[in-house]
Amino acid sequence: MIDATKAILICLWEGIDSVEAFRTAHSMFNGTSASKPGRERMFAVPTTLSAAEFTSVAAVTNPHIGQKMMYRHRNAAPQVVVLDPGATLNTPLRLLLTTGVRAIDHATEAFCSASANPMTDAYALSAARFLSAALPAMKVDPENLTHRQLAQFGMWQGLLASSMGAGAGASHAIGYALGASYGVAHGETSCVSLASTLRWNAEVNGDRQKLLSEAMGYRDQPAWEVIRDLVCCLDAPMPLGDVGIVASEIPRLAERAFTYAPIRNNPRPIRSPGDVAEILMYMMDASIC
Structure with a gap:
């Protein structure tokens, strides 16, 4: 709205x-x-x-x-x-939690961006720390306003990181295509796209992703697995099949995603829709949770 x-x-x-x-x-x-x-x-x-x-x-x-x-x-x-946690109490919990994953997507892609800087790093890591703790806590104790308020601060910081020169990457571009072309809900697009994008990008920024894992409390686990486990614990959609996308749609979805500007900002260069399709193939794994 x-x-x-x-x-x-x-x-x-x-x-x-x-x-x-x-x-x-x-x-x-x-x-x-x-x-x-x-x-x-x-x-x-x-x-x-x-x-x-x-x-x-x-x-x-x-x-x-x-x-x-x-x-x-x-x-x-x-x-x-006005960040009033009480104003979120009537929001359906699934909607609130999945948009929280969207907020993590803002922070994560900003931190992994080639345009990241010390200021965006500080906001992004703080956002990842707040949100990765607050979202599971909200699911367990939905009426607790403290968890909701911490998630709001994390959301704010994640967007600051994204809007202060770092920007977004392939996860956002794929999310735009999922939303506009297939009607997938805004937050749910990040639940589907973020972990697989991190997994594909780890070839070029694995060391940087370790700092994200550490911020979220998992020093020895790849960031894509940390995000995967977070999304799964929230009972949010993860593989493409959860949002109604079948394998035969991958070429069309890849073409759509390739048209969006964040593709050009992805830390691992994406030179064709075929590269996007590789990320989408990770997203087809129905056993990912």
Whole structure:
């Protein structure tokens, strides 16, 4: 709903009054923020852990082409964000936990990015530490507001790491394709994509991934296994089959994912949809949990 509100505000500011006009105007908001200031602003009280309230980007799916489209406007970010753990109590637990994995995805891909820096590293590792502890604790004790508040701080830090120059990689690109082309829920895309992406990338950044494992409390376990075990303990979807994707869809899904910009930021270079398909094959393992 936060991204939807951003889109509504952009339409109000720019005088856009139809879906077709909104689609046509996409180029105005793609890459750099539009300069026209907006009078109406947002006050956000988030109820999930996706962290959309900390960006000026509205992610909107065009169902006609199955494409996730980004609308950027400098005033789209809320003026005020209130992290009230009590506001999450009515959120379905599965939704809250899977968007928490999305928050870990922000932190993990930022930490593993070739563009990472000391500032993003500090936020990313702290986010991984908070979230990897808070999410299982929330599942065991759903009414405990302390766990929910720590997850919110982790969510915030993970997004800060992602938005301060580090960016995202193949897990996000695959997630965009799963969401826009196949209707997989936002948080669940990361549950499916993150562990396998880490596994594929370990060839080039295995030593760095060890620092992630250590931050999450597992010094001697590969980061992809730590994420896999976390997702499994949350009873969230893990293999592609859990979200209805069969092996015959891999070429199409790989082509879709390859079109998204985060692919170009992946720490292990992805040169073709065939490379994406290799990651997707890891995701087909039905025995992964």
